[in-house]
Amino acid sequence: MSLAKVTQVKGLALAVPGDDIDTDRIIPARFLRCVTFDGLGEHAFRDERTGPDGLERPHPMNSAQAARIAAAKQGVMVVGFNFGCGSSREHAPQSLWRFGFTAFVGGSFAEIFFGNSTTLGVPCLTLSKDDLAECDAFVRANPEVEVTVDVQNLVVTAGAKSWKASIAASARDGLINGKWDPIADLLEGAPAVDQTAGTLAYVVGK
């Protein structure tokens, strides 16, 4: 299986502020009543974007900037700390990715969300607290400026500004080498898997 090498992601950026944004907020549970991920993009942040009266609420995802990212199917979401906490639902990164986001930049990410994003080829890069505040302010003030998320060199650049970024070494390695979906490597290990299975009493039925 040949996958694209994700060395850098370039696109317009949208700041979605707040810490501890959970995956129920990103995609409410009622949209998990499905057997495919199709169509999840339009429901990303649904209950933050639409009030109980059915009317649009002020939310970054309702902005013209979000619409431009959705049209380009490419863009960067700038988030806070512990983004994607809570439920393991892959529907959360799937919905944001299908909406058009192809990279996340934030203070920190919940582990399962991070893994689910990486497996889609969508990098989650972390900035220091101060740099994140500056990056967040910059993208709000300069919505027309493209942001470059450089996974290879671990830097986020916007216009004349740049910030040092980090990501788990294994995730970076997978992204830049086009091996972000591990299935090929895992299948290749099959003989060794059988060997390990044979050493585990509960697996062999004891």
Place this chain on the structure above:
Amino acid sequence: MAKTLFQKVWEAHTVRQLPNGQTQLFIGTHLIHEVTSPQAFGMLRDLGLKVKYPQRTFATVDHIVPTNELKEPYSDPIAQEMIEALRKNTKDFGIRFFDTNTGTQGIVHMVGPEQGITQPGTTIACGDSHTATHGAFGAIAFGIGTTQVRDVLATQTLALSALKVRRIEVNGQLSPGVYAKDVILHIIRVLGVNGGIGYAYEYAGTTFDGFSLEERMTVCNMSIEGGARCGYVNPDQKTFDYIKGKPYAPKAADWDAAVARWASFASDAGCRYDDVVQFNAAEIRPTVTWGITPGQAIFIDEKMPALESLNAADRATAEDAYKHMKLAPDTAIKGTKVDVCFLGSCTNGRISDLREVAKYLKGRKVSPNVKAIVVPGSQLTAIQAVHEGLDKIYIEAGFEWRGAGCSMCLAMNPDKLVGDQLCASSSNRNFKGRQGSQTGRTILMSPLMVAAAAITGQVTDAREVFTV
């Protein structure tokens, strides 16, 4: 060299190092349900792959099951489609399915332990963040995404990086009316909802030693709410006694060898931890959440925090929380009117929870202003409760007695809050909109605190309502 349980289980299940530096880890037990597996089977079919070890995957249906409508087809056609998809997938690939007509269906984190599938020293993965529940048995158990469900189906392995281990010691005796739920809510309050990122939590100390397996499950269950993907308690005699005689427990000649093996996985004396934190059980009081994250919690007799007492980041989340919850900073939470009471979930829907509450509920009545439902987590739990006559106690008190499932913990079935109803809930998440209404409000608490709220119609200290 002295090792932690985490290290020993990790080493025993390591297949090889992957080129990116991660470990290819063998997943001995894979649990699946209807919500996070259909797309994984779809990917498997698209890639033309088979399930590598079908006998090591176990399925049940829990999230979408209606609890007041036992006949199919369900009134929600999508729920019907999802259960049928799981029936087809498990049949096509030869996977054991604990279906609704077997008397063994239930929340996936209850079915594993009830069947004796959950065992010490094993690796357990499931497309569900509450998989750490199984850590109560000394397993390394964690939630995964749907693409990873595909990985486990196809290869029985995952690409993972090892976690650090934080030992959380709680010592001493809990006061009457204080439960395992209060312990974990307190731990999360102190360590934060993101304090566990990168860690497995090892729960230890005399308080956990004294806990039953069901109490240990309540604690391990909410590890993810503290940011830790995985949490465990070292196995002991109580663990072995719980497993003995269960359908999938080792039998006859294999039993003694299994117990010796399981015991050998416990963390060694003198092993090194990446971090150690300690709590005194006697200082923990009944705990309730006031906000929209499980870490926004206080003891029932405390005031909710004043905004100026919080740092800038916590303050922003707190402002959002107070607005959503329609509560005021620096006031008491006690006395807040409740509309709905939910007793159930993979956190607190087990037989010991139902027994404990029933003990105090006899002769009491649910407030006429409250809708109270009790949802046993599994069919086996429901059957046992009925056998003990617990259902009658709940029904006489004014609770609705329901069928098994996840129900109002996340409201993927018809059990939902309406409008801005406030729910006193024994579940695990108070996120905005979690219980099915985007303006709905959730206060997390122990089962007995839920019962106290049901009777008084308000958030109450259970110790003042019942003689504990």
